[in-house]
Amino acid sequence: MDRSSMRKSVQKLTMYYNPKVGDALRMDTNTNVLGSNPAAAEYLKHLDLNLNGYPNTYSDGLRTELARLYGLKMENFVAGNGSDEILNTIYTTFTEPGQVCTIPVPSYSLYSYFVDLASGTLREVELDEEFQLDVDEMAGKGAANKGILIMPSPNNPTGNCFRQKDIESILAKHEGIVILDEAYSEYARQTMVSKVDEFDNLIVCKTFSKAYAMANLRVGYCATNLKVADMLNSVKVPYSLNSVSEGAAIAALKDQDFVKRSVDMVSEQRPKLFAKLKELGFEPYPSDSNFILAKSPIDHVKMIEGLKKRNVLIRDFGSKRRTENCVRMTIGTEELNKIMTDAIEDVLREERR
Numbered sequence: 001m002d003r004s005s006m007r008k009s010v011q012k013l014t015m016y017y018n019p020k021v022g023d024a025l026r027m028d029t030n031t032n033v034l035g036s037n038p039a040a041a042e043y044l045k046h047l048d049l050n051l052n053g054y055p056n057t058y059s060d061g062l063r064t065e066l067a068r069l070y071g072l073k074m075e076n077f078v079a080g081n082g083s084d085e086i087l088n089t090i091y092t093t094f095t096e097p098g099q100v101c102t103i104p105v106p107s108y109s110l111y112s113y114f115v116d117l118a119s120g121t122l123r124e125v126e127l128d129e130e131f132q133l134d135v136d137e138m139a140g141k142g143a144a145n146k147g148i149l150i151m152p153s154p155n156n157p158t159g160n161c162f163r164q165k166d167i168e169s170i171l172a173k174h175e176g177i178v179i180l181d182e183a184y185s186e187y188a189r190q191t192m193v194s195k196v197d198e199f200d201n202l203i204v205c206k207t208f209s210k211a212y213a214m215a216n217l218r219v220g221y222c223a224t225n226l227k228v229a230d231m232l233n234s235v236k237v238p239y240s241l242n243s244v245s246e247g248a249a250i251a252a253l254k255d256q257d258f259v260k261r262s263v264d265m266v267s268e269q270r271p272k273l274f275a276k277l278k279e280l281g282f283e284p285y286p287s288d289s290n291f292i293l294a295k296s297p298i299d300h301v302k303m304i305e306g307l308k309k310r311n312v313l314i315r316d317f318g319s320k321r322r323t324e325n326c327v328r329m330t331i332g333t334e335e336l337n338k339i340m341t342d343a344i345e346d347v348l349r350e351e352r353r
């Protein structure tokens with residue numbers, strides 16, 4: 001067997017980011033630096049589980065709790081194994097082979113993967129100089145106006161939110177499905193979840209992997225109008241969210257204090273890390289999220305490798321279009337940021353010797 005035996009649209013796919021981690025300080029995945037979600041951890045401690053039964057088919061318990069939180073109906077929600085599964089389900093549900101799917105550049109690297117899995121045709125639209133949306137280009141014309149369009153706000157890897165008025169204009173102009181990926185929206189203190197019933201074509205995706213500090217349990221969901229939610233649940237793999245993760249997510253939703261504390265910590269540390277990076281010669285981009293993208297003062301590979309040697313992982317975006325020589329790092333606590341920036345100073349010293 002060689003790669004020509006694979007379906008054409010997936011032949012060029014390669015394996016995803018999978019670094020050797022050991023005991024390194026991980027500032028490369030934008031997870032919550034305060035550690036495991038405490039309510040979820042407490043729930044897991046007291047778990048008495050029947051391993052022999054299937055979980056609820058569509059995670060009704062979690063969807064009920066989400067409905068309560070946002071003032072919507074349980075039937076507005078689709079829950080799954082990370083928001084990656086939800087994204088995959090959306091592309092599978094609405095993409096005919098060859099159909100044009102629009103993504104902004106730069107944005108989350110897995111979007112093109114989901115388009116390939118669904119055998120769609122990728123259409124990339126450049127963000128402007130400030131990493132904001134070109135509304136007319138994004139909304140597209142003809143076939144491009146009908147396929148799935150996705151916008152992550154805050155955007156990954158750039159960190160900024162898109163303007164609310166641009167998001168709303170795109171929603172008005174684009175006929176096809178519009179996904180608003182709000183993986184990091186807690187940090188920006190804004191969401192469009194409660195507005196999904198006002199739109200025919202809006203799907204808002206969210207995750208428990210970031211502000212809720214539960215990436216290891218793989219829980220994601222989307223909110224949308226009742227008709228679209230029914231379509232997505234009909235396509236999604238049944239039982240894909242296990243009951244351990246579902247129960248932990250329900251417990252986590254009931255502890256909004258932890259999320260607030262996490263977001264407050266990031267809001268406090270963000271300007272400090274931004275200023276420190278500038279002082280070190282980086283060119284950081286403004287962020288509304290829990291990470292910062294910055295142009296490195298030395299070659300990006302030397303920066304990444306130098307930090308790796310010092311047991312600190314940050315993410316390399318330096319070889320990609322629009323983020324040339326850039327690296328992305330998670331915003332830590334004061335203490336973790338000091339460890340990271342001390343290591344950066346050490347790398348710079350070594351490089352300038």
Ligand SMILES: Cc1ncc(COP(=O)(O)O)c(C=O)c1O
Nearest residue numbers: 082083084108156183207209220
């Ligand atoms: C913009 C964006 N969307 C979605 C995801 C996927 O999150 P999950 O862990 O819920 O699959 C990520 C993860 O890094 C992300 O950055």
